[in-house]
Amino acid sequence: MTIQFQSFDQFLAMGRYGAYVWPAYGLTLLTVGLNLWWARRLLARAKLDARRRLAVQDTGARQAMGEGA
């Protein structure tokens, strides 16, 4: 396999289809990036919520022990 284009300008022009090819690739890669960011944010939030929940439980348990004494 060899590179199909003689120059970088030709590569950018994509025949006369540059205006269609590049937005298609751009949108796809943007969606890849967004998915990554979105998934990591979901996990980070779930971790934060879980930590908060555990902290509340711990405080509750400590208070209950304090009242019991």
Add this chain to the structure above:
Amino acid sequence: MTWTWFHRLGSSPYVYRLAGRLTPWFGWAALLLILAGLAAGLALAPADYQQGDGFRIIYVHVPAAWLSQMIYAWMAVAAAVGLIWRIKVAHAAAAACAPVGASFTVVALATGMLWGKPMWGTYWVWDPRLTTELLTLFIYLGYMGLRSSFDDLQRADRASAVLAVVGVVNVPIVKYSVVWWNSLHQGSSLSLAGKDTIATPMLVPLLVSMLGFTLFFAAVVLVRLKGEVLRRERQASWVREALS
């Protein structure tokens, strides 16, 4: 055959740890394959004799359309497993699939429109393939909307799972729409059984790209799955261990 592996997959701490261990492998392999597949598709594959360089949209359009339908199938299977065996992790997996599937359905539709304009002369026609793919997007959005309409996670899981399972009838309809009806959309380029209708130098980058996007889905869905599992199990003692 033993079913221990299946039972283990129903255990939240096991799935959480397994997902964490697998994610980097899938993620880095996906990155390499996507970059290689797209670069080869853009620069190395020969131009099409009819569509010239415009056909290069295939290397993002077909993987996106493939993900759109494959993710739906996974989501429906996970939802069915959740409904039948009442496995929380399965519902979590189904919920993790939907936004990823919906986003790539948008990409499949948008890249298809960008391909349709120069080749068919229009961005959109109410053609069987295009219409059923649009329906896929609406089913994903319906599934996500239905989930978010419940405050109770368990009820959200069960109600949305029914929708996911019923909606799976659309998957074969999308697949065979170009065969059953007279469609403007071209037929399949790939076939598991028969001969591919695409030349090898064009085919190889496509397969690499499809594999890359599939692994990308695996990596992203595993990250989301960890989040979904945590949301469902935040009181369990293993969570303390997993977060420490």
